[in-house]
Amino acid sequence: NAGVTQTPKFQVLKTGQSMTLQCAQDMNHNSMYWYRQDPGMGLRLIYYSASEGTTDKGEVPNGYNVSRLNKREFSLRLESAAPSQTSVYFCASSGEHTTNEKLFFGSGTQLSVL
Amino acid sequence: AQTVTQSQPEMSVQEAETVTLSCTYDTSENNYYLFWYKQPPSRQMILVIRQEAYKQQNATENRFSVNFQKAAKSFSLKISDSQLGDTAMYFCAFMGGTYKYIFGTGTRLKVLA
Numbered sequence: 001n002a003g004v005t006q007t008p009k010f011q012v013l014k015t016g017q018s019m020t021l022q023c024a025q026d027m028n029h030n031s032m033y034w035y036r037q038d039p040g041m042g043l044r045l046i047y048y049s050a051s052e053g054t055t056d057k058g059e060v061p062n063g064y065n066v067s068r069l070n071k072r073e074f075s076l077r078l079e080s081a082a083p084s085q086t087s088v089y090f091c092a093s094s095g096e097h098t099t100n101e102k103l104f105f106g107s108g109t110q111l112s113v114l
Numbered sequence: 115a116q117t118v119t120q121s122q123p124e125m126s127v128q129e130a131e132t133v134t135l136s137c138t139y140d141t142s143e144n145n146y147y148l149f150w151y152k153q154p155p156s157r158q159m160i161l162v163i164r165q166e167a168y169k170q171q172n173a174t175e176n177r178f179s180v181n182f183q184k185a186a187k188s189f190s191l192k193i194s195d196s197q198l199g200d201t202a203m204y205f206c207a208f209m210g211g212t213y214k215y216i217f218g219t220g221t222r223l224k225v226l227a
Binding site: 048058059092 | 120123147149151157158159161164205207209212213214215216217218219220
């Protein structure tokens, strides 16, 4: 059982380049999330998808787009990367929404924008 | 909008001692979940403990327990008999009716030998 898989693990971009971070979960979860983690700022929500077919902005959506391709996959796109987007990105999913509620995280993507 | 505040950026504790990490939150919802997650240097995110707002009893998981004060919107984590392996970043998180998880800025805990 792989859980949440995100790719790539590391990426270096030049300012203005575009890229897509991929995320897939195999737990049949309804909800998926993208966070960025910066020192001193914790995990900040970029976008989330409460269920297949829906996406909503989080705290820091500017400069990003997302696609909930199907129930398993939720991608994050940087159309024109900026140095301010240098960060560690985490994908996560949850599906219980019951007493066993919890977030399952991917292993993270270290992104550097030069 | 919901917010989660962790006012202690860094803390340290001697091995075998007890430490309490603080978390406050703001919400107008009545039903929600609160969590503490641990992030060791490996960057992996690990669920430590979960509290459902409708439960008055404080959650416990082995050496970890919470003090949940719903009226005060406070959710502190107590680690008893601290171990070197407890050294990590600890994040407090809130999830309400929209299934949106909001995290605090984290507390870096160092356990000293």
